[in-house]
Amino acid sequence: MKICGVGQATPLNPVTFQQISNHLTSDCHKLFLAVAWYTGERPEAILSMDVKHVYEDVQKRKPRDTVLYPLFNRKDKQTREVPSNWALKLMLGAYEAPASGFLFPSLYRADKHLSRQAMDKAFRRALKKAGLQNKGFSLYSARRGFITRLNDQGLDIKVIQRLTGHKSINSLIRYIDVTEDQLKNAIANF
Secondary structure: OOEOOEOOOOOOOHHHHHHHHHHOOOHHHHHHHHHHHHHOOOHHHHHOOEHHHOEEEOOOOEEOOEEEEOHHHOOOOOOEEEEOOHHHHHHHHHOOOOOOOEOOEOOOOOOOEOOHHHHHHHHHHHHHHHOOOOOOOOOOHHHHHHHHHHHHOOOOHHHHHHHHOOOOHHHHHOOOOOOHHHHHHHHHOO
16 A cells, blocks of 8 residues: 555555545546546556547547557557447547547646646545545556456456556556455465
8 A cells, every 4th residue: 555655556446436536526537537447547648648549539529449548658658559448438428528639638738738746636635525535545546446456357467468558467466456355265265
């Protein structure tokens, strides 16, 4: 768990995802969290997304079947495509996206996207309103929750690796959270 900014973020689960989402005040912030939750991408890559990476037709609000993360937006410099979840498609269909440019534009500069700091402030306010502050949640919690959920569903580690874009299984495994209950069940069912 992340304590005082040190350690790994606590992964979101369906309940905490919903609690935080319910306390985000803007559609932009809610969509950011949903994109992170349903694609498991890093915050910077999400913030720097172009509308064409998620929409086939922006004017008609028609989402793509996959969310595209081009190599120039990603830490590992590898393009990643993630199948669009039906719930994410619904949110994208309802979102008033800009006609072109960044999916999450800055409120102050047309040539910039929403800053990580601005998103983090909104996230922290929502955590506080939800009573989840000081529990180790950060903008990376959705990514850790995405990967942990895939693992909990029993998916093969290679499938998870392909969905997340991790080059090595060793770096992927660090994102998978193991609970005390899982450890107890493993021994009880041994």
